[in-house]
Amino acid sequence: MKFFIDTAEIEEIRALAPSGLVDGVTTNPSLIAKSGRDFMEVIAEICEIVDGPVSAEVTATNSAQMIDEGRKLAKIADNVTIKLPLTFDGLVACRTLVDEGHTTNLTLCFSANQALLAAKAGATFISPFIGRLDDMGIDGMELIEEIRAIYDNYGFETQILAASIRTVNHVKESAIAGADVATLPPSTLYALAKHPLTDKGLEAFLKDWEKTGQSIL
Numbered sequence: 001m002k003f004f005i006d007t008a009e010i011e012e013i014r015a016l017a018p019s020g021l022v023d024g025v026t027t028n029p030s031l032i033a034k035s036g037r038d039f040m041e042v043i044a045e046i047c048e049i050v051d052g053p054v055s056a057e058v059t060a061t062n063s064a065q066m067i068d069e070g071r072k073l074a075k076i077a078d079n080v081t082i083k084l085p086l087t088f089d090g091l092v093a094c095r096t097l098v099d100e101g102h103t104t105n106l107t108l109c110f111s112a113n114q115a116l117l118a119a120k121a122g123a124t125f126i127s128p129f130i131g132r133l134d135d136m137g138i139d140g141m142e143l144i145e146e147i148r149a150i151y152d153n154y155g156f157e158t159q160i161l162a163a164s165i166r167t168v169n170h171v172k173e174s175a176i177a178g179a180d181v182a183t184l185p186p187s188t189l190y191a192l193a194k195h196p197l198t199d200k201g202l203e204a205f206l207k208d209w210e211k212t213g214q215s216i217l
C-alpha cells in the first residue's frame with residue numbers, strides 16, 4: 001500500500017520525506033487556503049521535495065475550463081496529478097486530460113457508481129472519502145470494499161486512494177479492504193508508529209541497558 005500525505009504545509013512534508021514513507025502528496029482547495037500560500041508556488045515546492053504524484057485540484061466547474069486549468073497545473077512539474085471533482089463535467093475533463101497523457105485523481109467520491117464512472121473515464125486514482133461518510137453514519141469502509149470488488153471484476157487499473165482518513169483504524173481497514181493508496185494527515189502517519197507497549201518495552205530495555213554501564217558507540 002502506498003502512503004500519500006494530505007497536506008499543503010511544506011514543513012510537514014519536508015519533515016516526513018526522509019522517512020521514505022511518503023509516496024505522494026494530496027492537496028485540495030481547503031488545504032491550500034489553510035496554508036495561506038500561493039497555490040502554484042506551493043505545488044511547485046511540494047513537487048521538488050516529493051518524487052511521487054502530487055495532486056493539485058482544479059476549481060472550475062465546467063469541463064472546458066477544468067481542462068484548461070488541468071493543463072496549466074500539469075505544466076508545474078512532471079509529477080503533478082490533476083485532481084478533478086467527481087461530477088459529470090469532471091469525468092469529461094478526465095477523459096480528455098488522460099488521453100493527452102496526464103494523470104488524474106477523481107475526488108469527492110461517495111458512491112461505487114461514481115467510482116465505476118471514474119474508472120471508465122480512465123482516472124489514475126479514485127478518492128473515496130471515508131471519514132465524511134462515517135460522519136453521516138454510513139460505513140465509509142464498505143465503499144472501499146465495493147469499489148475493490150467492481151474494479152477487480154473488470155480489471156480496471158484505476159487505483160483506489162482512500163481519502164478523508166481520520167483514524168489509524170481507517171488506515172488498517174483500508175489496507176485490509178485492498179485500497180492501493182491511503183492519503184493521511186501527517187499526524188495520522190506518525191500515529192501509526194505508536195503503541196503504548198512499544199514505549200513501555202523500550203523504557204524497560206533502556207533501564208536495564210543503563211545498568212550494564214556499556215555503550216555501543
Ligand code: G3P
Pocket residue numbers: 006026027028129131132163164165183
Ligand atoms: O484530500 C481530501 C480529503 O482527504 C479530505 O479529508 O478530513 O477534509 O474529510 P477531510
